Amino acid sequence: MSDDLKRGLEGVLVAESELSYIDGDAGKLVYRGYPIEALAREASYEEVVYLLWHDELPDAAELADFESWMAERRTLADEVHSVVRKLAEADEVPMAALRTIVSTLSAYDADADHQDVTDLDANLRKACRITAKVPTALAAFQRIRQGDDPVEPRADLDHAENFLYMLNDEVPDDVLAETFDMALVLHADHGLNASTFSAMVTASTLSDLHSAVTSAVGTLAGSLHGGANANVMRMLKEVDESDVGPTEWVENALAEGRRVPGFGHRVYNVKDPRAKILGEKSKSLAEAAGDTKWYDYSVAIEEYITEEKGLAPNVDFYSASTYYQMGIPIDIYTPIFAMSRVAGWIAHILEQYEDNRLIRPRARYVGPEDLTFPELDDR
Template structure:
């Protein structure tokens, strides 16, 4: 294969962006110039969304207005809520259900038929509605499939706390709300990952925002992209149910040719900075709950893989035990990834619309040529 063909577009620059900065060698990540460490420690998810969409952190007045407007749009129309219930009754996969719901949201959005799909004000209104309604749909889906009634959203809770409230039917304590908010911040954007690029490709055709986000959700649902944290938790549960310690379990798994999920990254050559932050949060949750086994399993596996394979964990590795300790179902991990990353998808789509050019790469043909066409009776 020629050297100028880049499988998976690895290392190929296709755009310039002001959104997220990644230094894979130094293990650094920032959104619009602010380090992920500062944002995770100091900013709410709502502040990060505003930053990504508007280019600067909001003032107190701007943040209050943004949160108030967005919170007021959280509820789903009754017809759409009924569709969510039907998807749950049909035992649909959560990510597939989310993809369907987001596509359907356009039918209930007054700006969906706006003639100019690049109109910034209309897109920001659509962006707020999509971002606000995804948690409502996810929580309702989870409750419906467990035979429970959906819990209506509250406008007086934060984005993170409201989701946990709708999911569990009770207002979360401060530690859980802050931890979940931090997880959303850490997943909000990450360069031109596969789902973000998918959204940009869709938007580059001058398709609408709902279509772009739907494309991204479909891409995220693939096991090579958004499903790693769920696989990590399934692995930790398998370790817990085995008769061996984590180190021995990993040794045997590798000897069998199995892949240990949550390690390695296309971009980072060192430990993912988001994994460092979530690892500390996982430890904090474990200490609060008085049950450190999931964190202990994780650190033992991390140390072994680092020593034997020279690989460091990515964000998925510690988000697994963090979510599990918060009582979130394993197959809801990837939808929650989407619930956060929608902020970054939309930011990149808005950036694409600003200076649009149709994304249309080429492939080199390597098949047969000039074949004689055989009549049907001779084939």
């Protein structure tokens, strides 16, 4: 392989961004200058969304206005509800359903036919609607497919509380709401990951915001990207159902050539800082519930993989047990990832529009050359 060929664009710089910074050697993640540890513990998801879209943290009045604007736009049009119901009744895969839902939202957005796709004010209005409505659609999809009626959103609850309320028809306690809000903050942005880059590629053609977000959803659906968190929980359940402990289970799995999900990262060479924070939350939830089984399995597997393979866990590894202990169904883990990351996708899309150049890489041709075209009877 030639030295100038970068498979998967690894190590290639394609843009400058003011949004998030990752130091893979130090295990550091920053949103617009603020370390993720501070944001996860001190900021709400709405504050982080405002930060990503508006370059700075909001003051009290700005935050109140932003929260109200978002909360008032959570309700779905009847036509969108109808699509959600049909997808749920057809037993569509959750991420495929979400992809269709985001695209459908465009048909009922007041700014969707705005001619100038780079109009910042129009895009921010669309951004708020998408971010506010995706949780409503996802919760409705989940409830319908399990035979329950959708729960209407409440404007008096924050983003995290409202989703859990719509999902379970019960206002969450402070611990669950705080934990879920923290998880949303941790997943809000992460540099030029695959889904963010696909959104930027779409935006670079001057396609609209809904199309770019739909591209990102489709990319996140892959098992090498957003699907890993669900696979981690499925693995933990396999461990629990086996006759051996977590360490021996992993040894056997590796001997069979199986991949252990939730480890390794294209950017981090050390433990993902988000995994550290979620690991602490997973432990707290487990201890509060009086059952540390899932956390204990996770720690045992982490210690073995880190020692034997030199790999550290990524954010998916501990988000799995965190969500499971919150009673969230495994196959909507990745849609919840999307529900959070939509803020970062949109921020990068807006940044792309500000200084746009069509993203158009090239490939080295390695196929045959100078072939003589054969007549049909000679083929």
